[in-house]
Amino acid sequence: MTTMIQPNQTVKRGDVVLVLFPNSNLLTAKTRPAVVVQADQLQTGLSQIRLAMISSKMFRAGHQSRVLIILSTLEGQSSGLLSDSVVMTDNLATVMESALDRVIGSLPMMEIDKALRHTLAL
Numbered sequence: 001m002t003t004m005i006q007p008n009q010t011v012k013r014g015d016v017v018l019v020l021f022p023n024s025n026l027l028t029a030k031t032r033p034a035v036v037v038q039a040d041q042l043q044t045g046l047s048q049i050r051l052a053m054i055s056s057k058m059f060r061a062g063h064q065s066r067v068l069i070i071l072s073t074l075e076g077q078s079s080g081l082l083s084d085s086v087v088m089t090d091n092l093a094t095v096m097e098s099a100l101d102r103v104i105g106s107l108p109m110m111e112i113d114k115a116l117r118h119t120l121a122l
Helices: 074-079 110-120
Strands: 015-022 029-036 048-055 066-069 085-096 100-106
Touching: 015 048, 015 085, 029 085, 066 074, 066 110, 074 100, 085 110
Parallel strands: none
Antiparallel strands: 015 029, 015 100, 029 048, 048 085, 066 085
16 A cells, blocks of 8 residues: 655554654654654644654664564554564654655554553653
8 A cells, every 4th residue: 555645635643654754863864664643633734744753673672662563463564564663652753744755554553652652651
């Protein structure tokens, strides 16, 4: 499932997107997968979206703020990812919607929400 983002098209919470994700130095960015974590139809009046980074570096797994995605599972198969990966809710970014390239899949939010609650102490 790969769909190009059209102007004025909204993505949904749990969508896995390819995006120009900023590095922590705020000077560089890399196109990578991320999951949409903001509420659907947030309607802030800003063309921005909140995302959690997804990494294929498996050594980053094993923390309560991170969720393992294994391709051999149903969740992994619906993610659109190319390899086992880690959703990093401790690496969030707000980016312009124009930085989104396309939706590649989706993930269920239950475990990601649990990790977000840990990250944000909610």
